[in-house]
Amino acid sequence: MIIDRESAEDVARSALPHYGPKVSASLTFVKYRENYVFKVVDETGRSYALRLHRGGYRSDEELLEELTLLASLSASGLQVPQVRRTVAGMPFCHVVDAEGDIHQVDMLDWVEGASPLGDIGDAFLGLEEVDASSFSALGRLIADLHLKVSGSLRPESSVRRAWDADGLIGSAPLWGDPLRLFEDLDAGGVVVAEAATKLHKQLTAYGKNIERYGMVHADFTPENVLVRDGQMTIIDFDDSGPGYYVFDLATAAFFYLPHRRGEEIVASLLAGYEEVRPLTDVDRSIWKPMLLARGLTYLGWAAERPGDPTSDFIAEHVRPFVVRLAQDYMGAAELV
Structure with missing residues (x-):
């Protein structure tokens, strides 16, 4: 033991x-x-x-x-x-x-002489200096990964649980229930619960067309992209499995969203991706909902690991940000 x-x-x-x-x-x-x-x-x-x-x-x-x-x-x-x-x-x-x-x-x-692309804490708090062009390269790399897996590996043959609507925000999410990070469903917890219900329906409707769903890495945080002499290496496929391709992009972008250059980073990431593998209008329409889904998985992860330093960081900094994403999502839904 x-x-x-x-x-x-x-x-x-x-x-x-x-x-x-x-x-x-x-x-x-x-x-x-x-x-x-x-x-x-x-x-x-x-x-x-x-x-x-x-x-x-x-x-x-x-x-x-x-x-x-x-x-x-x-x-x-x-x-x-x-x-x-x-x-x-x-x-x-x-x-x-x-x-x-x-x-x-x-x-x-071992990937010799390489350093992580970044750090989730520094990125989220805006402490990290970033080169937006590196995210264009990252977008191309993610697209290349998706092209290669779509041509050889089918999600229905996987023995791993899927990063689909149920796996992200269903009754038994892969990384845990995000609502457990809210005490007695306070005001933030209520809006998150309402958003999760609506989001589950939207992701289910988005579907599993072969152009938008396949084998994904599922953990494209900056620590899992190593850089040496401008060349990127993807590590840590521990969470890989069937999922939405846009989910990988949402993961790569998530911790940079509050960054002062967040919009530029996201634009570079998506532009780089589309140089290799174009996104459809339907894919673009699911972008912000997928960012919320990614954020909810982090809350679930933190709720499962009380006392862990990363969990504490998520509870203190990421949770209120996800609440704002949920509020924006519900506000946008009301306008439709």
Whole structure:
């Protein structure tokens, strides 16, 4: 059973022999969110990201789907980390800890010399200096991803839960109920509840046409886009699954919406996307509702993790912003 970083490191070290005798030089903790991530450096100096997955979060079938997607995208030329197979040729391994619990571990190539595109906190608070042209490049990258997955992977074959109307704001959302972040449904909670009901109907009506719905990354925050010498690499496909393509764009834009250059950033992102994959008028009509849907997922995520520093940030800063989005959405709906 993993109860802290030390026990997680013990399990991670136990996984290293699965990747060969050379992969044992050093192991350094990097971060913990849904998974524990360690940096591994082998005897030749080559680096890898070892991921120790949270118990029960993903089935073996779900993890295999993610790693298969990564391998397919890498083979297509998209900049993503390569999956390193075990000495037995498997994309991940199982490690048994001292208490007999079984853990999933995989290993990806480390993206050397790269830095995150940004930080969600700094972006949201307007502390981050941004180059709008980088968001044009990001838009093109997201469009390229969507083109590649639409030609090879169909959402109906996925074993993962979908980022559709039900998964975003249904009765059992993937990331939790956003209303739990409001005490006794105060004024903000009431408008969010009303907006969620209306939004669910609108997203359901938007539908799952193959031009607007397929396999998505689902977590295009700036931390998950690494940049080196102007080249972007997409990491962390842990939440990938079937969903609306516009949802990926909404995720990439969301934390920059309050930024003083937010409108410019959004314009660059969408323009870059459309250089590769045009949006329809129907897609554009769902843009602001999808931003609200993305915001609601963050409230649900925070409600599931009380006391987490990121959850506290969301409760303090993002929640009132999402309330304003909901108010604007309901006001616009009344005008229709």
